[in-house]
Amino acid sequence: MFRHSAFRSAALALAISLSVGAPAAFADNAPAASTPAAVQRQAIAKGLYELAYSSTQNAVFVASSGGFGDDAGPSQVLRLNPATLAVETRIPLERKAFGVVLDDAHNRLYVGNTVDTSVTVVDTAQNKAIGIVQLMEKKVGKDGKAAYTHDLRELVVDSPANRLYVTGHSSEGSALFVVDTTTLKVINTIPGLGNAKAPGLALDAANKRVYTSNLLADLVVVGTDANKVVAQHKISAEQPMNIALHPDGKRLFVTDQGSEMIRSYMTKSSAGFTSKHPGQRVLVLDRTTGKELASIPTDAGPLGILLDAPRKRLYVTNRDGGTVTAYDSESYQKVATYPVPTHPNSLALDAKNNVLYVSIKNGEKDAKDANESVARIQL
Known part of the structure; x- marks a missing residue:
């Protein structure tokens, strides 16, 4: 099991970077096309995390935590011009911004306030924050200090059903928060996502299922109609991260990160753990x-x-490789590589114009006060 206090500092950066296998079945037999000319990039602000493209507003929205420490910038959501990546509007937030999900039909962007275990609601038509949903209250620990028992990572929204789902991390029991988006109230907290970080989250609204992954190599399925975990499967990924669902209703894609930091921690802290796949x-x-x-x-x-x-395209950010790779989602062959160093993080797609947007984190060699970036890839 993962002890929350010990694992938090290392895994939280991974969790919000938004941070028992078989042999690889598909070799990279031929060099993939590398197309840097298709990539344009703009330094935006400190502490960039997830982003979303709005076809309704024709804009890119990206969360900026402002970073941490004495030189941290303001927390904000930045509205970017989708063609030039120029900042068009800065939307100030009271709490630090990390994960995002867009409900374009209702002109709302939901922003995860990871360290405050809350969600800020942004009106994308008015370019302003209109509310905060507190997902849980602080609890007093054995040390006499009040703290949140869960932190956040991913958010998904079921727009027609007026529901928002948010994963809450805790090594003593991760959970799924359910929010009514009409009242902006928490209506349920569903336990059972595993006693570990639960990075992945994906929604199948039509079949009333939410899929989550955790760092105990579990795929946990929540029935949104039953309001409980309805299935749990051991999977062949030691570090399952983000999830994408195929609309065929059969397949699920999940990144298996292979972080040496996480592997080392698991080896030291989890009795009997032996790594079986890189x-x-x-x-x-x-x-x-x-x-x-x-x-x-x-x-x-x-x-x-x-x-x-x-x-038939699957896109992946390779945080340590400094690339975005594209695959044929049917043959699983690599079709392109886009260099976007240092640490590409999250993705958003303008499906109509076939444009991919990428948030990019700085690395240790970048200047401490340097702004982080967004890239625009014309596919």
């Missing part, structure tokens, strides 16, 4: 059984994942 791949799973259908090798440190099913 990760650095995307696993294709049967979402009903968790069975491995394919293993797709990636560049180092795969994290973010996005499926463009109509075009």
